[in-house]
Amino acid sequence: MSMSHRARSTRLPSTALALLLQAAALQATAAGLTHSGEDIVNTGGHLYQAKCAVCHGASGKGDGPYANLLTARPSDLTLISRRNDGEFPLWKIYETISANEMVPAHGVRDMPIWGQELADEAATLGMNEKSYIRGRIFSMIAYLLSIQQP
DSSP states (O other): OOHHHHHHHTTOOHHHHHHHHHHHHHHHHHTTOOOSHHHHHHHHHHHHHHHTHHHHOTTSSSOOTTGGGSSSOOOOGGGHHHHTTTOOOHHHHHHHHHTSSOOGGGOSSSTTTTHHHHHHHHHHHTOOHHHHHHHHHHHHHHHHHHTOOO
8 A cells, every 4th residue: 555545544634744844854864864755654663663662562553562550551552543543643643753742651751651762862863853753753653643543
């Protein structure tokens, strides 16, 4: 399934998807990383598997190995659009991942709880911390968009 088909099936305006991919590409370019649409989704997928799958599950269904240890069950990330009347709430997801919107299950405001790891990566690469983390969040959102169920 192509990314454009996925975008239509979740009713995310193509301009919003294009802006998301462009923002992620700019962040990736600044870091000297790959920046095609497919590369951005793949980067987001790798980041998701490394940082989120332990709770949300490898396929995003909320069934990760730590899911039963948590007070609040992780949400099924493949149903974000369905839970929002077929719309992918791009900025709400950005705010949730970046910790601007508090999600009790994610812990303290230092969400992403792995934010310090990304800050350390940025420092190692000699990158601006905020730009680097923003690019990583955009790539993860592109990945989440790619796993939405109709």
